[in-house]
Structures are given as C-alpha cells and as structure tokens.
Amino acid sequence: MATVMVENILGGLVKRFRLPADAKTAANFCKVALEGLYKIYEKTGEQGDIDVTEAILYRVLLRDRETGKHFYLDFYAKPTVSEDDLKKALSSWTGIDEIIILDRRHMKFVHSED
Numbered sequence: 001m002a003t004v005m006v007e008n009i010l011g012g013l014v015k016r017f018r019l020p021a022d023a024k025t026a027a028n029f030c031k032v033a034l035e036g037l038y039k040i041y042e043k044t045g046e047q048g049d050i051d052v053t054e055a056i057l058y059r060v061l062l063r064d065r066e067t068g069k070h071f072y073l074d075f076y077a078k079p080t081v082s083e084d085d086l087k088k089a090l091s092s093w094t095g096i097d098e099i100i101i102l103d104r105r106h107m108k109f110v111h112s113e114d
Helices: 023-033 083-092
Strands: 004-010 012-021 038-042 050-061 071-078 098-112
Touching: 004 023, 004 098, 012 023, 023 071, 050 083, 083 098
Parallel strands: none
Antiparallel strands: 004 012, 004 038, 038 098, 050 071, 050 098
C-alpha cells in the first residue's frame, strides 16, 4: 500500500503525519478535512529528482529511570544525523538519559503538487 507524508500548516503550527494512501487520495482527504495549508510527500524509489526528500523515520522510547514514566516519539530525522548525536540531542532536550531506538527506516518522499 502506498504511504504519503502530509505536512499541515495552520498559523505558526506545523503538524506532520503519515497516511496509508496514494497522493491523489491524500489530496482529496486534505481538501475535505484539513484546515490551513498542506503539502503532500509521496514515497518513491526513484533517484535524482531534486524534489526528493530523504529522511530516517525513527520510533524512540524515552524512559525516566527515576519516575518510571515513559513515552514514545515518532519523527523524521535528517539522514546525516548519527544515532549517538540523535540520542544526545533528545537527552539535552528532554533531560531523560534512557533513550531506546525501537525502529529506524530510511524513507524517500517526492513532493506532489496536487
């Protein structure tokens, strides 16, 4: 099944999420359901397109050893960032030192002008 990434912009807020759809179906959904502006990025295996965005999709578990509280974080990271640098950045941002990378997937998206 096709997967697209949608970037929804409303005021100063940006929300990004994945939809299990092709670009045309996602565009129809966005027109009907979303408020504000949106961009749709379609996954592609092609190389050499200047509109291709590459990223690493991470699913991370952050756990506070003292309180036992934890939460999951899904995000797209630059493909040039190492896992060590990523963990350091998350630790300095959250103050949590137990960071477990649960999943890591290389993704390629091409911008769709629908």
